[in-house]
Amino acid sequence: MKRNQRKFRKGFTLVEMLGVLAIIAILMSIVAVGVLSAINRTRIVATMSNFKNLETAILGFVALPEASGKLPITKAGATVLAKQKMALTMATNSGTQAMTTGETPSLHLEIPFLSSGLLERNPTWRVGSDGIATGQMVLAEERGWNRNKGAFSLLTQTSGTVGTANDWSDYVRAECAPVDNTIALADTGKLHTDKAMMKADGVNFYLDGTTSLPSGTRVAYVVIPGLSLKDAAKLSEELNGTLNETDLNAATPVQYQTKGRFVFAAPGTGEDSVTGFYFLANI
Secondary structure, three states: OOOOOOOOOOOOOHHHHHHHHHHHHHHHHHHHHHHHHHHHHHHHHHHHHHHHHHHHHHHHHHOOOOOOOOOOOOOOOHHHHHHOOOOOEEEOOOOEEEOOOOOOOOOOOHHHHHHOOOOOOOOOOOOOOOOOOOOOOOHHHOEEEEOOOOEEEEEEOOOOOEOOOOOOOOOOEEEEEEEOOOOOHHHHHHHOOOOHHHHOOOEOOOOOOOOOOOOOOEEEEEEEEEEEHHHHHHHHHHHHHHHOOOEOOOOOOEOOEOOOOEEEOOOOOOOOEEEEEEEEEEO
């Protein structure tokens, strides 16, 4: 009589299981790095696409009869305005009013671009601090644009009265300011700090690394507060090419960029973000 024979199926040993788990962990880490890299790349590409859209809007705006080939000034110090015989004007019910100070944080170039149909909506920014996406900037409290007078309006869009408007100082937006070519290349990084750039009399870029923008002209640019240092470094690499100075992996990391189309100053002590400035056009 035959005895019942039990058949035993050999399983994985502990060593084999650990080996499989190690392989899975390695594969997951490779995939995770690739996914994160792709996500970061997408954010940078989206940012550069916004730049291109604003550059296209500028070309369309300066061709309008109301523009007379110029962009409206959104920010400048009184000294440079007087020196270059420019004015930051605002439309009122009775005419226009020249602003005595360049500190007008409610103004930005997206306002006339939207009013003129050159932009469908405010750009969505995936780097820096986006005032619209976070709900900090209320569309109903945006300044208006008077196309007949070719000037920003002191009246807010919904109330039709002079009132409190959005303060864009800490959020990404496009600006236009007079060129101040007394700002030397060695000093551009010092000026490109948080709000110092907006409080300077004018703005300057060294697009080729040596030559200042011409005096008596206007420069349009994007201000990007709250920009992570890694994003700033990647944008500089993409936009400045051989002019890129930034190197976060150097023995002594270079955490600033003073020349080219995109510039920023090193973060302050204990800070992990910077304010970037991207050159759009010189009109």
